[in-house]
Amino acid sequence: MAAYVFDLPLPAVPVAGEATLYPVRRIFCVGRNYAGHAREMGSDPTREPPFYFTKPADALVAGGGTIPYPPGTTNLHHEVELVVALSKPVFRATAAEAAGAVFGHAVGLDLTRRDLQNQAKDKGRPWCLGKAFEFSAPISPIRRGSAPILAGEIVLTVNGEVRQHGDIADMIWPIPDVIAHLSQYYHLGLGDLIFTGTPEGVGPIIAGDTLVGRIAGVGELSVAITAAD
Ligand code: MN
Secondary structure, rough: OOOOOOOOOOEEEEOOOOEEEEEOOOOEEEEEEEEHHHHHHHOOOOOOOOOOEEHHHEEEEEEEEEEEEOOOOOEEEEEEEEEEOOOOEEOOOOOHHHHHOOOEEEEEOOOOEEHHHHHHHHOOOHHHHHOOOOOOOOEEEEOOOOOOOOOOOEEEEEEEHHHHHEEHEEEOHHHHHHHHHOOEEHHHOOOOOEEOOOOOOEEEEEOOOEEEEEEOOEEEEEEEEEOOO
16 A cells, blocks of 8 residues: 555544544535524525535534634634534435434634635635635534434524524524535535534634634634634
8 A cells, every 4th residue: 555645644523421423524514504593694594405516524622722823814704503413324325314414513613715705706706715724623522412403592602602502493494404405416424523603793803812603512612713814
């Protein structure tokens, strides 16, 4: 077998309460999965099919911590999200089949360079610069559990002040539906994470801010933003 020309560790997320890591292959993200957030983004929240974007696996900041304010933006936004990790192959699945492919859940932040995302939207261009950048996917340890989380409080505070507050039950497309829909387009499986969208209340953050995301029954994620490097 050929040797790698250099070592490159695989991105991975700790499993809560265990000395184990969940290795990550891909990160899928759902756009506008809560009606309130769809409205604040200027969209009609009627139940059109979900849509997706991706982030590179090495955008993860496993366990949270300190990250620098990213380059190229003056409007970095927080989006707190329930993340689901998959446990087995799933392709062209029904929602019932998809519900059986859950490894566990985590609290994630879909950090967004909103100014760059909006410029891309205006020009009909891809969202990569707005969404898929370094340190753009902080994530808590994954709490193991094969039952899809369908309800529970989701909260984000910035410097102790509540900015986002919702309930997982308000998702337009719950976890089994999202996995089933996405599986019509990809052979999903082990190593795949899905960020399932954010409730309303997104807004800007700056260097010096501390973000804490919490989801009932899942866990907590803390991230501090430091000066741009
Ligand atoms: Mn998002």
